[in-house]
Amino acid sequence: MPANVAIQGFRGSFHEVAARQYFGAAPALLPCATFGAVVAGVLSGAADAGLMAIENSLVGSIMPNFALLERAALRISGEVYLPIQQHLLALPGTTLADVQAVHSHPMALRQCGGFLGQHPHWQLIETDDTGHSAERLAQAQTPAVAVVAGRQAAELFGLAVLVPDIHDDPLNYTRFLVLERQLPASDPASGANKASLYFYTPHQPGSLARVLTEVARHGLNLSKLESVPRLGQPWHYAFHADVEFEEPTQFAALLTALPQYTEALRVLGTYWRGIMNEE
Structure with a gap:
């Protein structure tokens, strides 16, 4: 720990x-x-x-x-x-008619685009953090300002939940x-059922498809694939991939197979899959 x-x-x-x-x-x-x-x-x-x-x-x-x-x-x-449950928080006694500006982290504002779009006269101000926004409002006591944050921030800083659950999707x-x-070299798949990889392939037709075919051939589930630009090589991309497996031997076999289809391959980590629990 x-x-x-x-x-x-x-x-x-x-x-x-x-x-x-x-x-x-x-x-x-x-x-x-x-x-x-x-x-x-x-x-x-x-x-x-x-x-x-x-x-x-x-x-x-x-x-x-x-x-x-x-x-x-x-x-x-x-x-x-x-x-993530996003709420519109304000000072106790504030009404929707009082609000002129809404502060929060840009990701939180984007998660609530539908609700915030219903109030086009509100000024949306990006900040460094949802909790920090709530703390600043509690300190400044500005009645015309609301923040997007979680209920934990409201309870911690004495704010009221003006409108609950304003995120665009309940899930x-x-x-x-x-x-x-990084630790010294060890078995990369020991006690794990998920891995994150970074790799890039030759810039030619079918190169990524061959990697994905190997993932499927070895029985792993590709749960995430994200392309990212390669510095110094415009329009060439590397990939971040998450793969899930039932047995460590599946992942070990994949690592043995992939070098012939990639120009670079790095294991970013192996770990236990997280669980999505609804509140």
């Missing part, structure tokens, strides 16, 4: 909730303003582990975080699926990755 965990966000954020769901109450949480700071904290040893959002079921992948995974000497050691999940420093 790590003594401290770096998270993107502050008190009352969904990263805090996800970290407690995965690690429990024991570790100290080290708030970071950016995802890059989370990675840097783990790399430097300031944090024993980090937690980083990677995708949301409504708005998709957080693309800059794939670049962080690609460039950092970290390993993915776990994942968390957290149901709104964010997937978080647990990051740790």
Whole structure:
């Protein structure tokens, strides 16, 4: 169990909730303003582990975080699926007619596009964090401002839920990755049923299809495939892939087969699949 965990966000954020769901109450949480700071904290040893959002079921992948995974000497050691319930929070006594501006993290605002679009006169202001937005409102006591955040932020900072559940889909999940420093060489598939890979293939017809054929041939489930630009090679792409397997031998056989179809291949981590529990 790590003594401290770096998270993107502050008190009352969904990263805090996800970290407690995965690690429990024991570790100290080290708030970071950016995802890059989370990675840097783990790399430097300031944090024993980090937690980083990677995708949301409504708005998709957080693309800059794939670049962080690609460039950092970290390993993915776990994942968390957290149901996200976004609410419109305000100072007690505030009405919808009072609201002139809504503050929140850009991902939270995007998850609530339908509701916010019904109020085109509201000014949408992007911030570094949902919980931080709620804390600032509680400190500033600005009646014309509302924030998009979770119920945990409302309870922590004494705000009222002006409108509950404003996200576009009730099945709104964010997937978080647990990051740790690289360990000495060990069995990459021991005690795991999911792996994250980074690879690129020759820039020629059918090269990606051959990789995907090998994944299927060895009986693994491809649960995620994301293309990312390769620096210095315009319109050439690398890929981040998540594969799920029942037996470690399946993954070991895939790793043996893939080098002949790829120009580079890196295992970003092997870990247990997260579980999606509805609140």
